[in-house]
Amino acid sequence: MATAAKAQKQFIFSWEGTDKRGAKMKGETKSITLALAKAELRKKGINPTKVKKKSARRKSKKKITQSDIAIFSRQMATMMSSGVPLVQSFDIIGKGHENPAMQDLIMAIKTDVESGNPLAEALGRHSYYFDELYCNLVNAGEQAGILETLLDKIAIYKEKTENIKNKIKKAMFYPIAVIVISFIVTAILLIFVIPQFQEMFSGFGADLPAMTLFVVGLSIFFQEWWWAIFGGIGIAVYSFIEAKRRSRKFNHVLDKIIFKVPIFGEIIRKATIARFARTLSTMFAAGVPLVEAMTTVAGAAGNILYTNAILQMRDEISTGSPLNHSMHNTGLFPNMVVQMVAIGEESGSIDAMLAKVADFYEEEVDDAVDGLSSLLEPIIMAFLGVVIGGLVIAMYLPIFKMGQVV
Numbered sequence: 001m002a003t004a005a006k007a008q009k010q011f012i013f014s015w016e017g018t019d020k021r022g023a024k025m026k027g028e029t030k031s032i033t034l035a036l037a038k039a040e041l042r043k044k045g046i047n048p049t050k051v052k053k054k055s056a057r058r059k060s061k062k063k064i065t066q067s068d069i070a071i072f073s074r075q076m077a078t079m080m081s082s083g084v085p086l087v088q089s090f091d092i093i094g095k096g097h098e099n100p101a102m103q104d105l106i107m108a109i110k111t112d113v114e115s116g117n118p119l120a121e122a123l124g125r126h127s128y129y130f131d132e133l134y135c136n137l138v139n140a141g142e143q144a145g146i147l148e149t150l151l152d153k154i155a156i157y158k159e160k161t162e163n164i165k166n167k168i169k170k171a172m173f174y175p176i177a178v179i180v181i182s183f184i185v186t187a188i189l190l191i192f193v194i195p196q197f198q199e200m201f202s203g204f205g206a207d208l209p210a211m212t213l214f215v216v217g218l219s220i221f222f223q224e225w226w227w228a229i230f231g232g233i234g235i236a237v238y239s240f241i242e243a244k245r246r247s248r249k250f251n252h253v254l255d256k257i258i259f260k261v262p263i264f265g266e267i268i269r270k271a272t273i274a275r276f277a278r279t280l281s282t283m284f285a286a287g288v289p290l291v292e293a294m295t296t297v298a299g300a301a302g303n304i305l306y307t308n309a310i311l312q313m314r315d316e317i318s319t320g321s322p323l324n325h326s327m328h329n330t331g332l333f334p335n336m337v338v339q340m341v342a343i344g345e346e347s348g349s350i351d352a353m354l355a356k357v358a359d360f361y362e363e364e365v366d367d368a369v370d371g372l373s374s375l376l377e378p379i380i381m382a383f384l385g386v387v388i389g390g391l392v393i394a395m396y397l398p399i400f401k402m403g404q405v406v
Contacts, residue, residue, distance in 0.1 A: 013037040017048040028054070028095055030107070066165075068102050069129055070158035077155040080148035087114055105129065118142055133279060133296045140286040150286055157282045164271050164362055171267055171369045178380045182387055189391050191226060194219040197395045208398050215394040252304045259305070263375075267368045272303045273337060274361035276310070281354035291318050306332060323350070 013034065016026040025046060031037035034051060041048045072093065079089035087110060094106035105126060112122035120139035123130040134154060141150030198216055201208060208216070222229065243250040259265040279300045283293035294314035301307045313326035324342035327333045337357050344353030 012054045013051050014054050015041060015046075015048050015052075016050040017041060017046045019047075020045050064099065064101050064105060064129055066158070067162055068099060069134075070155070070162045072102070072106065073151065073158045074155040077148065077151040080151050086119065086147075119147070131300070133283070133300050136288060136296055137282065137286050140288055144287060153282050153285055157278060160278055160358070160362060161275060164274055164365055167365050167369045168268065168271055171264065171372055174373065175376055175380065178384070182384055186387060186391065187222060187226070187229075189388075190215075190219040190222040194391070194395065195223065201398055209394075211390075211394045212397050215391060248304065255304050263368075263372060267365060267372070268303075270361045270364050270368065272301060272306050273333065274358050274365060276301055276306060277337070277354045277361065278358035281351045281358060284351035284354065290323065 011032070012028055012030055014026070014028050015037070016024070018024055029037055029040060031040055034053065038048050038051055041051070075093045076089055079092065080086070084092070090106055090110035090113065094103050094110060097103045097106065109119075109122045109126070112125065113119055118139070120135045120142060123138060124135045127135075137150050137154050137157075138147070141147040144150075194215060198219065201212070201216070244254065259269055276297060279297045280293060283296060284290075288296075291314055294310055294317065298307045298310040298314070301310055309330035309332050312330060313323070316326040316329065317323060322342070322345055324338050324345060327341060328338050340353045340357055341350065344350035347353075
């Protein structure tokens with residue numbers, strides 16, 4: 001058994017050669033041995049001039065992100081709409097990808113499809129990268145014979161959702177990064193710089209200003225307890241990440257709190273509504289039944305409050321309640337969204353109406369993030385000025401006081 005497994009192990013070979021017309025070509029191929037790799041190339045009409053086994057160290061240097069999956073979806077949609085066969089599309093995209101880990105993923109899917117498995121099943125074997133929604137849409141496209149159309153809708157969906165995620169990250173990253181940097185700079189000043197002033201002040205023989213005494217006391221505290229402060233922050237961050245990953249109750253409370261945060265809460269709410277509308281619109285366009293679609297949409301909501309609300313909506317819809325009524329009952333959807341869905345139900349164009357809702361809220365998120373960035377810049381500069389400037393002024397107040405006495 002071990003010998004057979006070893007004999008079947010394939011390696012990646014990079015090659016250079018010429019075709020029947022003498023044109024230079026290069027690429028990669030998988031084979032068991034160097035000799036077999038050359039033989040396989042000759043069978044394809046390629047005269048190999050250089051074939052070399054690639055180093056295993058190159059593999060998986062970069063992890064696969066959802067942005068990679070979004071780009072892959074768009075490439076597949078473009079290939080299929082251009083009439084390129086499915087297997088050949090995988091071959092072209094896989095060999096041209098810069099990320100070795102993504103190359104391996106695409107080639108593994110290609111191998112499954114070549115073996116006769118449906119594309120949805122091949123993708124489902126890599127559920128870490130292709131979620132239930134993705135696989136369901138591909139399956140619907142295969143069943144209806146409109147795979148290229150559904151791949152285009154999937155590509156649009158992935159591009160829109162990734163874009164809105166990046167917008168949210170942009171809104172959150174800037175202030176958090178400034179707070180972290182200002183804390184580190186303040187800690188360095190308190191631990192290393194202010195003690196130098198403290199030694200100088202000890203020889204003044206006069207009372208220090210209250211502000212200076214406060215900063216000196218804070219410096220002494222940091223010098224004695226820096227390990228507890230940084231350790232406590234590290235433990236708090238780790239505990240937060242673990243609780244968010246493991247505890248549903250913690251996530252429920254956190255999602256409630258997030259929505260109450262000024263400015264940020266409203267941005268996240270709009271992003272969640274946009275994701276709900278975009279996902280449900282895509283499922284509708286694929287012909288997935290509403291009740292079945294709601295289960296998948298709930299999993300893609302990204303917020304426990306909306307996940308629970310969508311599952312509640314699913315139960316109401318299954319008993320005959322219209323979609324707009326069930327949305328209204330949750331109390332989480334603005335009246336405009338409910339009214340547009342109601343119009344869509346009456347006209348039989350729910351998917352189009354939901355797409356318009358998604359477009360509207362995505363634009364709202366874009367504008368809100370741009371406005372927030374403009375608003376935060378002066379606030380953050382003022383914050384840094386107060387913190388760092390306050391420390392500097394506290395240290396120089398005794399010197400100014402001595403100067404006035406002289």
